[in-house]
Amino acid sequence: MARGKIQIKKIENSTNRQVTHSKRRNGLFKKASELTVLCDAKAWHLCDPNAEKVFKALNKAGVNFDTRLRPLLRALNCDHRFDALAVSAEERALNCDH
Amino acid sequence: MARGKIQIKKIENSTNRQVTHSKRRNGLFKKASELTVLCDAKAWHLCDPNAEKVFKALNKAGVNFDTRLRPLLRALNCDHRFDALAVSAEERALNCDH
DNA sequence: AGCACTATCTATAAATC
DNA sequence: TGATTTATAGATAGTGC
Numbered sequence: 001m002a003r004g005k006i007q008i009k010k011i012e013n014s015t016n017r018q019v020t021h022s023k024r025r026n027g028l029f030k031k032a033s034e035l036t037v038l039c040d041a042k043a044w045h046l047c048d049p050n051a052e053k054v055f056k057a058l059n060k061a062g063v064n065f066d067t068r069l070r071p072l073l074r075a076l077n078c079d080h081r082f083d084a085l086a087v088s089a090e091e092r093a094l095n096c097d098h
Numbered sequence: 099m100a101r102g103k104i105q106i107k108k109i110e111n112s113t114n115r116q117v118t119h120s121k122r123r124n125g126l127f128k129k130a131s132e133l134t135v136l137c138d139a140k141a142w143h144l145c146d147p148n149a150e151k152v153f154k155a156l157n158k159a160g161v162n163f164d165t166r167l168r169p170l171l172r173a174l175n176c177d178h179r180f181d182a183l184a185v186s187a188e189e190r191a192l193n194c195d196h
Numbered sequence: 197a198g199c200a201c202t203a204t205c206t207a208t209a210a211a212t213c
Numbered sequence: 214t215g216a217t218t219t220a221t222a223g224a225t226a227g228t229g230c
Contacts, residue, residue, distance in 0.1 A: 004226060024225080
């Protein structure tokens with residue numbers, strides 16, 4: 001791109017790799033949030049207590065949903081599927097027999 | 099972009115919205131996989147039984163990790179954090195007391 | 197370790213088939 | 214409805230500070 005085309009393979013120089021990672025990651029987030037707005041991804045069901053449990057577990061694990069995953073999942077139309085996941089986690093907890 | 103600049107707000111025409119969604123989603127996946135390769139995201143720890151449980155739960159919920167989320171999570175360096183999530187889920191199951 | 201610049205590359209909006 | 218084209222907007226590699 002830019003001042004010269006690059007091949008899509010691992011960047012061996014670690015400094016360049018880190019710089020590229022930072023730049024492209026920001027670009028990825030921007031595009032994800034644009035897609036979310038343009039295509040009207042529906043709101044998250046944070047009011048759903050089952051979903052809330054999963055989000056809390058993710059936060060506890062260090063995954064910041066709001067800033068890192070939410071716009072991406074929205075853009076990919078994956079967000080509503082996490083409701084199903086939340087239910088699945090809930091069922092697993094209820095079926096725990098030890 | 100392209101043949102005219104657009105504002106980042108909901109595309110009201112549903113046909114255009116769908117077309118844009120499809121195009122931009124593909125672009126997002128492409129950029130995510132490029133970033134994964136360029137910046138050498140490390141491999142998933144699928145051999146980890148704790149992580150495996152989470153992946154299975156996600157698949158059961160209809161989230162196709164391999165095609166939808168894995169390249170994105172890799173690109174975002176979130177993948178290793180899912181190991182922590184897996185452990186968290188495991189602990190929660192073990193601490194289930196009813 | 198950022199942040200700015202900018203020439204160049206890539207993504208894509210609209211058009212066309 | 215879906216594929217292809219193309220002109221333009223947007224992203225970014227290399228650079229300098």
